[in-house]
Amino acid sequence: METRATRIGLRVATLVTLAFIYVPLGVIALYAFNQTRTQRWPISGLTLRWWEKAFHNPGVRDAIVHSVEVALGATAIALVLGTLASLAVQRYRFFGRETVSFLVILPIALPGIVTGMALNATFRTVFEPLGVGFGIFTIMVGHATFCIVVMYNNVLARLRRSARFIEEASMDLGADTWQTFRYVTLPLTRTALLAGGLLAFALSFDEVIVTTFTAGPIKTVPLWILTNLSRPNQLPIVNVVAVGLVILSAIPVYVASRLTQESGILRRR
Amino acid sequence: MGWLLIAYLGSLGVLFAAAFWRLDPFTADVVRDPGLQNFKTLVENDVYRSITIRTVKIAAAVTLTDAVLAFPIAYYMARIASPRLKGLLVVAILMPLWSSYLVKVYAWRVILQEDGALNWALGPIGLHGPGFGEVAMWLVFSYLWLPYMILPLYAGLERIPDSLLEASGDLGARAGRTFRSVILPLALPAVVAGSIFTFSLTLGDFITPNLVSSVQFIGNVVYANVGVANNLPLASAFATVPVLIMIVYLLVAKRLGAFESL
Numbered sequence: 001m002e003t004r005a006t007r008i009g010l011r012v013a014t015l016v017t018l019a020f021i022y023v024p025l026g027v028i029a030l031y032a033f034n035q036t037r038t039q040r041w042p043i044s045g046l047t048l049r050w051w052e053k054a055f056h057n058p059g060v061r062d063a064i065v066h067s068v069e070v071a072l073g074a075t076a077i078a079l080v081l082g083t084l085a086s087l088a089v090q091r092y093r094f095f096g097r098e099t100v101s102f103l104v105i106l107p108i109a110l111p112g113i114v115t116g117m118a119l120n121a122t123f124r125t126v127f128e129p130l131g132v133g134f135g136i137f138t139i140m141v142g143h144a145t146f147c148i149v150v151m152y153n154n155v156l157a158r159l160r161r162s163a164r165f166i167e168e169a170s171m172d173l174g175a176d177t178w179q180t181f182r183y184v185t186l187p188l189t190r191t192a193l194l195a196g197g198l199l200a201f202a203l204s205f206d207e208v209i210v211t212t213f214t215a216g217p218i219k220t221v222p223l224w225i226l227t228n229l230s231r232p233n234q235l236p237i238v239n240v241v242a243v244g245l246v247i248l249s250a251i252p253v254y255v256a257s258r259l260t261q262e263s264g265i266l267r268r269r
Numbered sequence: 270m271g272w273l274l275i276a277y278l279g280s281l282g283v284l285f286a287a288a289f290w291r292l293d294p295f296t297a298d299v300v301r302d303p304g305l306q307n308f309k310t311l312v313e314n315d316v317y318r319s320i321t322i323r324t325v326k327i328a329a330a331v332t333l334t335d336a337v338l339a340f341p342i343a344y345y346m347a348r349i350a351s352p353r354l355k356g357l358l359v360v361a362i363l364m365p366l367w368s369s370y371l372v373k374v375y376a377w378r379v380i381l382q383e384d385g386a387l388n389w390a391l392g393p394i395g396l397h398g399p400g401f402g403e404v405a406m407w408l409v410f411s412y413l414w415l416p417y418m419i420l421p422l423y424a425g426l427e428r429i430p431d432s433l434l435e436a437s438g439d440l441g442a443r444a445g446r447t448f449r450s451v452i453l454p455l456a457l458p459a460v461v462a463g464s465i466f467t468f469s470l471t472l473g474d475f476i477t478p479n480l481v482s483s484v485q486f487i488g489n490v491v492y493a494n495v496g497v498a499n500n501l502p503l504a505s506a507f508a509t510v511p512v513l514i515m516i517v518y519l520l521v522a523k524r525l526g527a528f529e530s531l
Contacts (some may be wrong), residue, residue: 010344010345013345014346014358017415020412020415024412027376101507112470112474114473117504118277207370209475210477222369229375
């Protein structure tokens with residue numbers, strides 16, 4: 001259909017766009033091995049010095065620990081609540097069903113700053129009088145709001161694709177609700193759960209905006225980067241942490257996208 | 270499920286209510302007596318108005334840029350690439366979408382700075398990069414949200430049946446005409462779907478404006494009022510502005526059929 005010229009033009013445009021997307025990441029990756037402390041381009045030589053420095057930096061280490069804690073917590077909350085929500089919306093007709101499916105989308109449709117502020121105001125008025133200050137727990141709850149969305153979407157997509165009759169067959173054969181869930185629903189949705197979990201983890205690990213409003217004194221990795229951007233002699237370490245962050249988030253995303261390449265769960269068995 | 274939903278909605282409610290409170294000028298405490306004074310400040314003060322207009326303008330420019338940039342690659346992925354290449358390209362677009370926002374902004378900060386890579390590359394041909402400012406902001410935002418436009422557009426283009434394009438060709442339309450009269454109208458809902466992300470994400474951002482320019486965005490003012498100035502009522506009132514804009518935007522998007530393309 002497309003003429004030869006169009007095809008070639010499109011191919012070139014595709015390559016240019018991909019270059020546009022990846023060149024900045026490549027530049028920052030090179031800077032992580034930069035020999036000098038200054039951020040001049042072109043870089044003067046390659047060294048692994050900053051990686052070692054970053055590894056022994058206590059601020060970086062603390063930030064990583066905090067980020068992992070938060071991401072694990074937020075993913076766990078999302079895993080439970082997101083899955084339950086998607087099961088409910090897919091399986092049952094109930095009052096407010098449409099509203100639920102709209103509400104779960106809100107945290108990604110609304111600007112992050114609104115979510116962040118809203119949570120900040122609530123934590124201040126509700127949690128602080130109860131003695132729960134800003135910290136790991138508040139960040140976890142903040143991140144859970146959008147992690148739930150990711151989980152919900154992933155599981156719902158899988159549930160819509162898998163045939164309902166298998167579960168009915170399981171019930172007909174005498175399995176109770178729990179057995180059906182354990183032996184039928186769970187295996188069906190297992191990869192979607194894993195993929196959603198990985199994406200939620202990656203998302204939480206990278207999040208800045210909601211985090212700035214809910215963190216209090218705690219520093220997660222992105223917040224550590226943000227504070228250290230204004231300190232010129234910390235920049236070589238920032239480069240290393242930045243590249244580490246890209247790599248760490250690329251792995252779960254890659255795995256997740258392999259897992260959800262829907263190839264017909266039913267046909268494979 | 271319930272408690273988190275309530276916590277979230279409750280938070281939004283508190284935020285909305287706070288927009289009508291005011292700050293006691295002497296004690297700097299929040300006074301919970303409802304009134305419209307914050308909104309009055311926002312409407313009457315030139316600074317807030319120009320910040321709002323600037324934010325919306327840049328969000329619109331970014332959305333338009335991304336739509337134009339995304340079309341060729343999305344079209345290539347949807348209709349020309351082999352299935353194997355298609356899979357690879359989807360992953361190639363997905364990975365930067367989920368990878369760190371902050372790192373990407375930081376990378377551009379390093380590239381755009383005075384002795385950075387861009388000026389080094391442009392120097393020999395006698396050009397100079399934009400430096401930090403509104404242009405840099407537009408560029409970085411367009412970069413950040415591009416994948417959000419490519420993916421829905423790709424899905425939308427893939428759904429157009431080949432037969433329609435063949436029919437258009439059989440009826441004598443040239444490539445340009447087919448593109449204008451068949452492909453573009455059919456892809457429009459997908460573009461609008463993508464634009465929800467590019468528009469909303471730009472509207473609420475305050476970190477990019479901070480890092481690659483010294484220009485104020487709605488988000489910067491809100492952030493400053495929550496943190497430093499501790500004027501929650503004014504911040505809440507200003508934060509309702511992007512929310513209102515987004516609600517209008519979503520309603521229009523819904524009419525254009527964008528929700529089916531999400």
